[in-house]
Amino acid sequence: MPHHIDLYLKHDSPLHRLDTRAKSLALAGFVTAALVAPASPAWPLLGLCAMLASTAFLGRVPARVVAQRLLPLALVIGAPFLLSLLGGESTRAAGGSFAARSLLVAGAFLVLVAVTRAVDLLETISSYRILRGLGSLGEFILRGASLLLEEVIRTNRAWALRAPGARAAKRVAALTAASVSLVGRAAARSDRVGAAMVLRGFDGTLLAPPPRPLPLAEIGLGTAFALACLLIAGLGRWA
Amino acid sequence: MGVAPALLVERLSYTHSGGQRALDGVSFSIAPGERVALLGPNGAGKSTLLWCLVGVLRGEGKVIVDGIELVPGKEAAVRRKLGLAFSEPDDQLFMPTIKRDIAFGPRAAGDSPEQANRKMLLAAAQVGLDPRLLERAPHELSSGERRRAAVAAILTLEPTALALDEPTNSLDAPGRQALSQTLARLTCAQLIATHDLEFVRPLCARALVLADGKLVADESTAALMEDHDWLVERGLAVPPLGEP
Amino acid sequence: MPNTDPLARARELSLAGLLGALGLLLPVGFHALGWAGKVFLPMHLPIVVAGFLLAPSTAASLGFVVPLLSAVLTGMPPLAPPIAPLMAVELAAKATVISVVYRRLRLPLWVALLLGIVVDWIVLALAAVAAADFFAIAVPPTTYLWGVIALSVPGTIIQIVAAPAAVAGIERRLPSLVPARKSNPASPRSASEDDEP
Numbered sequence: 001m002p003h004h005i006d007l008y009l010k011h012d013s014p015l016h017r018l019d020t021r022a023k024s025l026a027l028a029g030f031v032t033a034a035l036v037a038p039a040s041p042a043w044p045l046l047g048l049c050a051m052l053a054s055t056a057f058l059g060r061v062p063a064r065v066v067a068q069r070l071l072p073l074a075l076v077i078g079a080p081f082l083l084s085l086l087g088g089e090s091t092r093a094a095g096g097s098f099a100a101r102s103l104l105v106a107g108a109f110l111v112l113v114a115v116t117r118a119v120d121l122l123e124t125i126s127s128y129r130i131l132r133g134l135g136s137l138g139e140f141i142l143r144g145a146s147l148l149l150e151e152v153i154r155t156n157r158a159w160a161l162r163a164p165g166a167r168a169a170k171r172v173a174a175l176t177a178a179s180v181s182l183v184g185r186a187a188a189r190s191d192r193v194g195a196a197m198v199l200r201g202f203d204g205t206l207l208a209p210p211p212r213p214l215p216l217a218e219i220g221l222g223t224a225f226a227l228a229c230l231l232i233a234g235l236g237r238w239a
Numbered sequence: 240m241g242v243a244p245a246l247l248v249e250r251l252s253y254t255h256s257g258g259q260r261a262l263d264g265v266s267f268s269i270a271p272g273e274r275v276a277l278l279g280p281n282g283a284g285k286s287t288l289l290w291c292l293v294g295v296l297r298g299e300g301k302v303i304v305d306g307i308e309l310v311p312g313k314e315a316a317v318r319r320k321l322g323l324a325f326s327e328p329d330d331q332l333f334m335p336t337i338k339r340d341i342a343f344g345p346r347a348a349g350d351s352p353e354q355a356n357r358k359m360l361l362a363a364a365q366v367g368l369d370p371r372l373l374e375r376a377p378h379e380l381s382s383g384e385r386r387r388a389a390v391a392a393i394l395t396l397e398p399t400a401l402a403l404d405e406p407t408n409s410l411d412a413p414g415r416q417a418l419s420q421t422l423a424r425l426t427c428a429q430l431i432a433t434h435d436l437e438f439v440r441p442l443c444a445r446a447l448v449l450a451d452g453k454l455v456a457d458e459s460t461a462a463l464m465e466d467h468d469w470l471v472e473r474g475l476a477v478p479p480l481g482e483p
Numbered sequence: 484m485p486n487t488d489p490l491a492r493a494r495e496l497s498l499a500g501l502l503g504a505l506g507l508l509l510p511v512g513f514h515a516l517g518w519a520g521k522v523f524l525p526m527h528l529p530i531v532v533a534g535f536l537l538a539p540s541t542a543a544s545l546g547f548v549v550p551l552l553s554a555v556l557t558g559m560p561p562l563a564p565p566i567a568p569l570m571a572v573e574l575a576a577k578a579t580v581i582s583v584v585y586r587r588l589r590l591p592l593w594v595a596l597l598l599g600i601v602v603d604w605i606v607l608a609l610a611a612v613a614a615a616d617f618f619a620i621a622v623p624p625t626t627y628l629w630g631v632i633a634l635s636v637p638g639t640i641i642q643i644v645a646a647p648a649a650v651a652g653i654e655r656r657l658p659s660l661v662p663a664r665k666s667n668p669a670s671p672r673s674a675s676e677d678d679e680p
Contacts (some may be wrong), residue, residue: 006482006556006557007556007557007558013389015305047585047612055491070558070610072558072559073558073559073561076560076566080564084650085420086675092595094597098564101563102561102563102564104563106558106561106562106563107562109554109558109562110558112555112557113555118378118556119336123335123336123339133549134388134544135494136496137499137500137503137544137545137548138503138542138548138552139334139500140333140496140497140499140500141500141503141504141506141507141548141549142335142503142552143332143333143334143335144497144500144501144502144503144505145504145508146376146377146378147329147378147501147504148501148505148508149330149378150378151506168502169587182505184503184649184653184656186498186502186504186505187498187536187653187657188656189497189498189501189654190494190497190498190500190501191331191492191657192325192327193330193495193497194493194494194495194496194497195490195493195496196325196330196331196333196495197333197489197496198489198490198493199293199322199323199390199395200318200343200344201315201319201344201347201348201396202341202343202347202489202492202493203347203489204488204489204492204493207343207346207347208500208538209339210342210352210356211352214616228611239264333497
């Protein structure tokens with residue numbers, strides 16, 4: 001079991017090297033475009049799909065991986081879409097639009113986290129004062145996740161869930177008991193970590209991450225991508 | 240005129256909330272730059288003593304670090320002078336990356352990001368941490384690397400004295416050797432709490448021995464190691480195979 | 484604004500981080516068994532426990548952040564359709580209510596838990612109605628809501644059984660987390676109670 005929970009794919013690609021702020025700008029533009037693009041004609045959504053596919057290619061994110069990671073959404077997105085097919089033309093159109101936009105937005109986030117380390121993403125969020133509390137909390141959660149993953153690996157009950165032939169009820173009971181035990185150990189650990197923070201001078205104030213220089217060229221690239229997506233959506237609306 | 244001790248402890252006692260006496264009148268001092276081993280079997284009170292020195296546990300008695308007495312209101316000043324490395328480095332590495340963790344202390348003390356970065360790089364070099372590891376998350380480092388990162392995180396505060404709790408826990412032989420070399424290079428006073436006699440033998444000329452919360456010995460490490468029967472009696476060594 | 488005890492604040496942040504981590508990991512574990520998250524509500528249990536142990540503002544932040552962070556890091560719950568944002572509002576409200584009722588009003592644990600569950604359903608209904616028009620969701624919000632409540636009965640039962648046990652166990656080990664009761668003002672009081680604007 002990996003000691004990290006995110007979906008980062010360790011490669012060396014232009015997208016991996018691109019500044020997180022630039023990637024976030026591009027994502028914001030793409031998501032906005034996906035939500036405002038008209039359902040009819042279809043070409044704006046297809047255009048955005050092409051933009052997403054080329055981004056995934058640039059980031060060396062295999063199509064197979066994107067498909068695998070979108071599979072869990074099949075029920076959540078597919079069910080409303082299938083239901084809409086039973087309705088009239090407008091309901092079918094709405095269902096199709098809903099499914100397409102959902103896939104585009106989900107796909108965009110999947111590509112982002114495949115090419116961006118979670119620590120970098122959260123550090124970027126924490127660097128903005130208004131989001132510092134939430135970003136810092138996210139950082140503590142991420143660190144906690146790696147610690148707990150190591151504990152789960154060591155916990156006998158977690159491995160018991162992999163016992164072949166174990167009945168579902170027994171496995172769920174074991175998982176519930178393991179969760180309660182983990183919560184108790186997490187609380188005890190938090191005591192020590194809290195002491196460690198205070199011993200190093202923590203006074204209750206969340207610190208901003210160290211400032212990073214703003215790479216204007218990269219920000220420009222991200223902005224250009226966002227504008228291109230919005231242009232596609234806008235042209236579709238005005239056409 | 241004698242030099243003021245880096246750490247002075249006078250009649251330190253601590254009782255757990257359940258009534259169990261964990262420390263009973265412990266007194267000792269450590270000179271600047273001196274390395275002292277704090278020995279004792281599990282449950283002797285070593286960790287409790289260290290937690291009392293930094294004020295996380297409030298004992299009775301006196302603790303004076305580099306001339307600053309540990310009294311209410313002075314905890315932060317004492318903690319800047321006396322750094323404590325936990326037995327479990329994961330409890331001390333709480334930031335997303337090693338770089339930010341090591342720089343946490345100076346940033347919390349009000350240093351600018353540039354100053355903190357300089358101190359961070361210096362401390363990392365002091366403990367022999369590969370600069371390529373600085374951008375990584377703690378879980379991406381080995382046990383030995385995490386241990387050294389935790390020590391570096393304390394060194395950025397430029398303490399007068401360093402206390403380490405069971406520093407060789409979960410370290411393999413190369414890791415122990417690397418840590419030993421790191422500690423040997425440091426010039427601050429050190430108090431190394433451990434039951435690992437082989438680790439402290441080359442590092443510490445002097446050893447304190449705790450048993451049931453009491454200080455039962457304060458002498459040269461070499462002399463202590465010669466009396467094997469005494470070490471066995473104190474739970475610090477085991478009898479040779481075949482003997483009861 | 485009163486000063487916050489740094490040690491209490493540090494403990495609270497660290498505990499919030501670890502409980503939030505459980506909120507990320509438990510759903511992964513349940514999904515690995517093939518059970519849908521909506522049946523056993525694995526993300527809810529740590530957030531409910533957080534409501535009992537943390538100050539209202541921290542509990543609310545945790546409830547809000549965990550679904551969104553999970554969505555970004557693991558892809559579930561999905562951001563589109565907006566299940567993750569709905570859960571963020573839902574869990575933030577649930578954790579806040581539990582924390583206020585248990586830690587501020589000092590009412591019994593069962594009262595806080597049941598109120599939290601009810602408020603969860605109400606907020607979910609309101610959020611689903613608000614999101615339906617904006618995101619052009621094809622399923623009527625009431626259908627969605629009843630479906631979610633019906634499916635989540637096992638998860639709600641788990642919360643009712645496991646959360647009090649977890650909270651009691653943690654409070655036994657860490658008495659500093661127990662809020663003082665009106666009937667026993669000498670009980671240890673969490674310094675995090677001061678961390679309120």
